[in-house]
Amino acid sequence: MMQQYFDIKERFQDSILLFRLGDFYEMFFDDALTASKVLDIVLTKRDCGLEEKAPMCGIPHHVADVYINRLVSNGLKVALCEQIEDPSLAKGIVDRDVVRVISPGTIIDSEMFSKENNFLMCILLDELGLGISYIDISTGEVKFTELYTDKNDIVNYLENEITKVNPTEIIINEDSKLNNNIVKLLSSLQGIFLTYYKLDLKSPEDYHNKLVKYFKKSVVESKFKNKPFATISMTILLDYVYKYQKNELAHINDPIFIKPQDYLAIDARSRFNLEISQNRTDGDYSLIKVLDKTSTPMGLRMLKSWVENPLLDISKILKRQDVIDAFLEDQNLANRLDLVLKNIYDIERLIGKLSFSRANAKDLIALKLSIEHLPILRKLLMESTMKILKSHGDTIDELTDIFTLISESIIDDPPTSIKEGGMIKEGYSKELDEMRYTSIKGKERLVQYEMEQKEDTGIRSLKIVFNKKTGYFIDVTKSNSNLVPENYHKVQTLTNSERYTTNELKVIESMIFTSEEDTIILEEKIFNDIREKILLSLLRIQNVCHQIAIIDALLSLAIIAKTNNYVKPSFNNSNTINILKGRHPIIETIIGDLNFIPNDVEIGAEDNLIQIITGPNMSGKSTYLRQIALIVIMAQIGSFVPAESADLCIVDKIFTRIGASDNILFGDSTFMVEMKEMSYILQNATKKSLILLDEVGRGTSTFDGLSIAWAIVEHLASKIKSKTLFATHYQELTQLDEKLSQVKNLSVQVEEGIDGIIFLHKIIKGSSSRSFGIEVARLAGFPETITNRAKTVLKSIEKTSSFEINKNKLDSVQVDFSSYQKDAFIKSISAIDIDHISPIDALNKLSQIIDESKLIGDDLND
Numbered sequence: 001m002m003q004q005y006f007d008i009k010e011r012f013q014d015s016i017l018l019f020r021l022g023d024f025y026e027m028f029f030d031d032a033l034t035a036s037k038v039l040d041i042v043l044t045k046r047d048c049g050l051e052e053k054a055p056m057c058g059i060p061h062h063v064a065d066v067y068i069n070r071l072v073s074n075g076l077k078v079a080l081c082e083q084i085e086d087p088s089l090a091k092g093i094v095d096r097d098v099v100r101v102i103s104p105g106t107i108i109d110s111e112m113f114s115k116e117n118n119f120l121m122c123i124l125l126d127e128l129g130l131g132i133s134y135i136d137i138s139t140g141e142v143k144f145t146e147l148y149t150d151k152n153d154i155v156n157y158l159e160n161e162i163t164k165v166n167p168t169e170i171i172i173n174e175d176s177k178l179n180n181n182i183v184k185l186l187s188s189l190q191g192i193f194l195t196y197y198k199l200d201l202k203s204p205e206d207y208h209n210k211l212v213k214y215f216k217k218s219v220v221e222s223k224f225k226n227k228p229f230a231t232i233s234m235t236i237l238l239d240y241v242y243k244y245q246k247n248e249l250a251h252i253n254d255p256i257f258i259k260p261q262d263y264l265a266i267d268a269r270s271r272f273n274l275e276i277s278q279n280r281t282d283g284d285y286s287l288i289k290v291l292d293k294t295s296t297p298m299g300l301r302m303l304k305s306w307v308e309n310p311l312l313d314i315s316k317i318l319k320r321q322d323v324i325d326a327f328l329e330d331q332n333l334a335n336r337l338d339l340v341l342k343n344i345y346d347i348e349r350l351i352g353k354l355s356f357s358r359a360n361a362k363d364l365i366a367l368k369l370s371i372e373h374l375p376i377l378r379k380l381l382m383e384s385t386m387k388i389l390k391s392h393g394d395t396i397d398e399l400t401d402i403f404t405l406i407s408e409s410i411i412d413d414p415p416t417s418i419k420e421g422g423m424i425k426e427g428y429s430k431e432l433d434e435m436r437y438t439s440i441k442g443k444e445r446l447v448q449y450e451m452e453q454k455e456d457t458g459i460r461s462l463k464i465v466f467n468k469k470t471g472y473f474i475d476v477t478k479s480n481s482n483l484v485p486e487n488y489h490k491v492q493t494l495t496n497s498e499r500y501t502t503n504e505l506k507v508i509e510s511m512i513f514t515s516e517e518d519t520i521i522l523e524e525k526i527f528n529d530i531r532e533k534i535l536l537s538l539l540r541i542q543n544v545c546h547q548i549a550i551i552d553a554l555l556s557l558a559i560i561a562k563t564n565n566y567v568k569p570s571f572n573n574s575n576t577i578n579i580l581k582g583r584h585p586i587i588e589t590i591i592g593d594l595n596f597i598p599n600d601v602e603i604g605a606e607d608n609l610i611q612i613i614t615g616p617n618m619s620g621k622s623t624y625l626r627q628i629a630l631i632v633i634m635a636q637i638g639s640f641v642p643a644e645s646a647d648l649c650i651v652d653k654i655f656t657r658i659g660a661s662d663n664i665l666f667g668d669s670t671f672m673v674e675m676k677e678m679s680y681i682l683q684n685a686t687k688k689s690l691i692l693l694d695e696v697g698r699g700t701s702t703f704d705g706l707s708i709a710w711a712i713v714e715h716l717a718s719k720i721k722s723k724t725l726f727a728t729h730y731q732e733l734t735q736l737d738e739k740l741s742q743v744k745n746l747s748v749q750v751e752e753g754i755d756g757i758i759f760l761h762k763i764i765k766g767s768s769s770r771s772f773g774i775e776v777a778r779l780a781g782f783p784e785t786i787t788n789r790a791k792t793v794l795k796s797i798e799k800t801s802s803f804e805i806n807k808n809k810l811d812s813v814q815v816d817f818s819s820y821q822k823d824a825f826i827k828s829i830s831a832i833d834i835d836h837i838s839p840i841d842a843l844n845k846l847s848q849i850i851d852e853s854k855l856i857g858d859d860l861n862d
Helices: 002-011 031-040 059-075 151-165 176-180 180-188 202-209 217-223 230-242 269-274 286-290 298-307 313-331 329-342 347-355 361-370 374-380 389-392 400-409 430-457 479-484 504-534 538-564 585-591 619-636 670-684 702-720 732-741 774-777 784-799 807-811 819-830 839-853
Strands: 016-019 024-028 044-046 052-058 078-083 096-102 119-126 131-135 142-150 169-173 193-197 464-467 471-477 490-492 495-503 577-582 599-603 610-614 645-648 652-659 690-694 721-727 743-753 757-766
Touching: 002 016, 002 096, 002 464, 002 490, 016 819, 024 059, 024 645, 031 059, 031 151, 044 784, 052 059, 059 078, 096 374, 119 151, 119 176, 119 230, 131 230, 142 151, 142 230, 142 490, 151 180, 151 269, 169 176, 176 180, 176 193, 193 298, 202 230, 202 490, 202 538, 230 361, 269 619, 286 298, 286 538, 286 619, 298 347, 298 538, 313 329, 313 389, 313 538, 313 670, 329 374, 329 504, 329 538, 329 585, 347 361, 347 504, 347 538, 361 400, 361 504, 374 389, 374 538, 389 538, 400 504, 430 464, 471 479, 479 495, 538 585, 577 619, 577 819, 599 619, 599 757, 610 732, 619 645, 619 690, 619 721, 652 670, 670 702, 702 721, 702 732, 732 743, 757 807, 819 839
Parallel strands: 016 078, 119 169, 169 193, 610 721, 610 743, 652 690, 690 721
Antiparallel strands: 016 024, 024 052, 044 052, 078 096, 119 131, 131 142, 464 471, 471 495, 490 495, 577 599, 577 645, 743 757
16 A cells, blocks of 8 residues: 555655545655644554654545645645545555645635635746746636747746736746746745646647647637747646546636736836735735725726736726716715625636536525626616616626526525535426435334334334434333344344344335435436536626626725725826826825825926935835826726826836845845846836836945936936936935936925924925935934934035045146146146036046047056
8 A cells, every 4th residue: 555655656746645545535754744734633653564654644535625725725735646446346455546636726615715816827938938828717717928038038027927917826847947047036936836847749839739628729729829938838737727627627718818018017026116916014005905995806806907907008098987987976876886796706716616516505506696686786787877887787697597597496505515415496306306205205104113113012112213334223122122023133232222123114214215315316416417507608607707897896996086085087198297286095095195295296298207306214205206106007007096186198117126125046235136126127118118216326335326326317318218206315416407408306395493304295396405314313213422423424524525626736747748738737627517517427527628638648647
């Protein structure tokens, strides 16, 4: 037996192997050590013919799902090994093999899920490009994308996709291990189960042909044409899903191709900085959580998909706005719809369970109760005076036939297991009713037989008792054993009584048992027939789910717009962003809108492309940057926005360079991370992009950092021309306002009083007079001796910080030129206005003077 175990375990080394022995699943060795801790079950040892006893633990097979779910929720993969032959027919060891593999991305029990998607992702990494596909097998949602790119961009793109999709499991080709940066990226992922695979087919055509097993030929030929990487990725993904599934998974939808150019691109770091999906610290607050007032899991998943993929198509955005407008105009309708939606279960996942043959009768009742509310939902929408709402109502299928089917067949409160029986209504199946009648008659006859035996034998204490092992028997106390008739056959002797059976009792028992067993078998067959009938209407049900999700998501945006006083944004073609009294949607939720200071935004015109924002730490610069990006994202998903008014252009990409952190895994210092992020922005930003920069260049020496920041602003102004907000403590950068027409200065208003500075959190025109760093240190609780000393040192540094031209030192240099040349040279240098230009410009000017004077002498060059 243990040799059989080792042979199977060899094939499933990445899984916890549950090895079926009788009524238990047993685990051995390292699997037992791991599982006993995760499941908090007793660890024992067993003699397996080895030098030392094997660690061992087990779980009862009839409650295995509970334990399996717990293992998988802890990021483990489970292989279920069953007996695959009848033990009574086995010659020697019973044949066993793995019949099901359950991993974080293939779990199908709805109790395991949150309302959000549970994606399994497959990645094909090639030298020429990238194919990505992903599926939520609990809902049937399938998407894919493909990218042709160079080796440098592929890591960033992959990280962005993983962050956006947020899968629980990734399978990726073995060749990816040749790319060290990919290996580092994958090893840095938290909470994602990773599996490597080897390609087993030779060409994309082979994969294309295999993909037809999973999708219609027309779908494969239309959607995967000229997409070799996506074809391979999708084929491997579905091969992984179907490997241990005997059923055709009818609920899996036709795949959706994601075109990156159709959506607002937000890189992984920016998603983190903007707190789109989760808060950077505790995860309690995020944009999605602010916008989520959905009533159904389907609505939440739709809303999350929108937030992760903001639109670029204005016409699609305006359609969503129109529905939100309609809900806001008819608050009574919105409230009634919300109440109806709250009574609808997660139909998508109920259908997924049906497709996997994992649904029970209670799931069908949940489906029936959900369908029961569809006529009400449709009626409310159709009675609306808004044409846009009527159009949504007109698309809702009431699924009356499915409601009738379930209502006529399944009792209202069925048992949990379909193997218990007692779930099919009387009158639905004539054959089942007859079987039940036989069972009932048998039980009635049993009661009558007991009364007859008491009368015939004269034993008033005689009783017929049931035992699971021996069935029905007649129990007679020993004091009455002399009255037992000859046709009684003794089966058991107890301390105070004896047990008997008779030929007629066996007939009655057979009558009861046979009909009950047949009833359970027939009920299960009837249930499966009902399941198949429902799955014939799968596409209709999925269309209803899609409509419910859209209505729920848009209603959620309407509710939050009303609750938080959001306004409908307009869109322009002038590439400008104009926001009056804009607010940060997340922060105002935390502190309350009355405590939040709103700010105006005006950026994008040719003479207002880049804004340099100065002011003290903690004054609100970073909040101001983030709220602009969040307002843009909200607007481009169709949502209303936190402002008094907003006129926006469509933004194609959002980039942020905010915060400081190193990346030890990649061997990058804090400053290197900053420079890599900045490099990525400069290589990928376009004229339609929005760039948010916070303290670029602070990780190195002052002049180095200032020079880099200065050069970045010049490049953005002259080459890329993106809308850019640059928060900085480099006061020298504010000089660019006079040098570059595209640059404007902004600052955060503060008040200085006797007790120090007060942050007003208001953005105003013009630059800040200074950074107030010492004041912030004082507010942080620094000892007064340190802050006073810092002020003294600052004054000393400020006095000597400018460039000084020393004529005497220059006179001492022995060079070959006339006194006239020397005086003119010194005069030119002295004319450099070092108080109003940057250090880089000063040095460039000096170099120009040297070149133009055509002076001779190595000393002067030095």
